[in-house]
Amino acid sequence: MKKFLLPIFAFIALAACNNDDNTTNPDVDYSKLPQEFPFSTLKTLNGVNIINGGFGSGATAHPTQKGEFYVITDRGPNVAYSNGIKILVPDFTPTIMHFKINAEGKIEVIKYIKLKNPSGQPITGLPNPVGMGSTGEVAYAADGSVLGTDNYGLDSESIVAAKDGTFWVSDEYGPHIVHYSADGVELERISPISVNTGTRKLPAVFAKRRPNRGMEGMCMTPDGKMLVGTMQSTMYVPTKALATNTTLTRIVTFDLATGQTKQYLYKQDGGASDSVCDITPISNTEFLVIERDGNFGSVGGLKKVYRINLTNASDVSGTDLTAVDGMKINGKTLEQSTWDEINTAGLKPVTKTLAVDLVSKIGYEHDKFEGIVYLGNNKLAVFNDDDFGVADDGNGNPKTKNLPKTGKQDKGTMYIVDIQ
Structure with a gap:
């Protein structure tokens, strides 16, 4: 395949969590950073240039080659419409880009x-049908006509590159964790119990993720034994109306050898509209996690990274993984319970301390801070999702996504920052 040279945007910005083999290397020159990725135009719709971008929903370091990375798109350019979304390029295929x-x-x-x-x-990137991971979203074409579904469709959000050359990808539909070959062919799809996709399963409760708020982050522990996934926001357990603890979200671990899962609670600083995004490992028990809001950093947005530790956190899986509402406290789900009630029950969330505030540290101006890779030596690679350079105009149509500080169209940008 023809090779392209893309100037690098500073401080690296990659997403996703892989093992910690990609430590800082004096042979890799990051001094040209920051720079943005230049992209071609994927499509022009009503005068709006949809760029061939999106490589920032997730990313991961190459497991053995320092200075090489993989980044992944999500389901493709889209805007909110009616009871679902307009898929602006219906035949778009979620894609991994390998670069150095x-x-x-x-x-x-x-x-x-x-x-x-x-x-x-x-x-x-079309939604899954009922029984295969449906979120209830309806997909529409740009002209408002209804599109179909895809049994294997994916709203990919994170990627892990394994040492055997394969990839693990998590998404916001099922939520699914999908194992792909080095050529991108699906090998296995792991989904919540009751979703019709294969034999190894996630606990049933994860099917109650909010639409477009599924498994936003995922990484692999440095020993290669465990996948660790972060849910983006409070799940609707038991229902949207009753899930009142809007600062509670969940982390799930999946043992690749045994298929055993564990669940942990994460306490967000923000609320229902904020997001827990990517996760990257420091060790087998310590990780870095993104918390962000939907605002641009240059207008006061929340763009922080926290160090978390699973060591003393409680496994809140409960005894019945088929229970659609998961563990309960005094008859209430975890999402219905206050933090005082959770603490009284003896359940401990993961511990967390601030590692870096990107807005105060580097004046980060993007809205969708969605990818991190720990490089070792307290260096962190950071990447934004540019949404293919489009935003929602509020009427179900695309408009150019411009950065408020510069007025330029948002594009994938890489950074490297020091963390505490």
């Missing part, structure tokens, strides 16, 4: 990997 930082300190694209179903056919 070359000797000139620029990004050199090695190849693109389109995700495929088990038969080797490219998937789409």
Whole structure:
């Protein structure tokens, strides 16, 4: 495949969590950072340029080659519409981009990997049908006509590159954790109990994720034994109306050898509209986690990274993984319970301390801070999701997504920052 040179945007910004083999290397020159990724135009719709971007929903370091990374798109350019979303490019395929930082300190694209179903056919970002991971969202074309569904469709949000050359990807539909070959062909799909996708399962309660707020972050522990996934926001357990603890979200671990899962509570600083996004490992028990809101950083947005530790946190799986509402306290779900009630029951969330505030540290101006990779030596790679350069105009149509500080169209940007 033809190689492209992309100037690197500073301080690295990659997402996702992989093992910690990609420690800071004096042979990798990050001094040209920051820079934004230059992208071609994917499509022009009503005078709005939809860029061939989106590589920031998730990212991961190459497990053995320092200075090489993988970034992944989500389901594709879209805007809110009616009881669902307009998919602006219906045949868009969620894609992995493999790149390296070359000797000139620029990004050199090695190849693109389109995700495929088990038969080797490219998937789409269309929602799953009922029984296969549906969120209840309806997909519409740009003209408002109803689109179909895709059994293997994915709203991909995070990626892990394993040492055997395969990839693990999590998403916001099912939520699914999908294992892909080095060429992007689906090998296994792990979903909540009751979702019709294979034999290894996540606990049933995870099917109650909010639409478009599924498994936003995922990483692999440095020993290669465990996947660790973060849910973006409070789940609707037992229902949207009754899930009143809007600062509670969950972390799930999946043992790759045994399929055993554990669940932990995470206490957000913000509320229902804020997000827990990517996660990257420092050790097998300590991680870095994103908390953000939906505002641009340059207008007072929340863009923070916290160190968390699972060591003394309580496993809140309960005794019945098929229970759709999960563990309960005095007849109430965890999402119905206050933190005082949770503490009284002897359940401890993960511990957390602030690692870096990107707004105060570097004047971070993007809204969707969605990717981090720990590089070792207190260096953190950071990446934003540019939404393909489009935003919702409030009437179900796209408009150009401009940064308020500069007025320029938002594009994927890489940073490297020091953390505490």
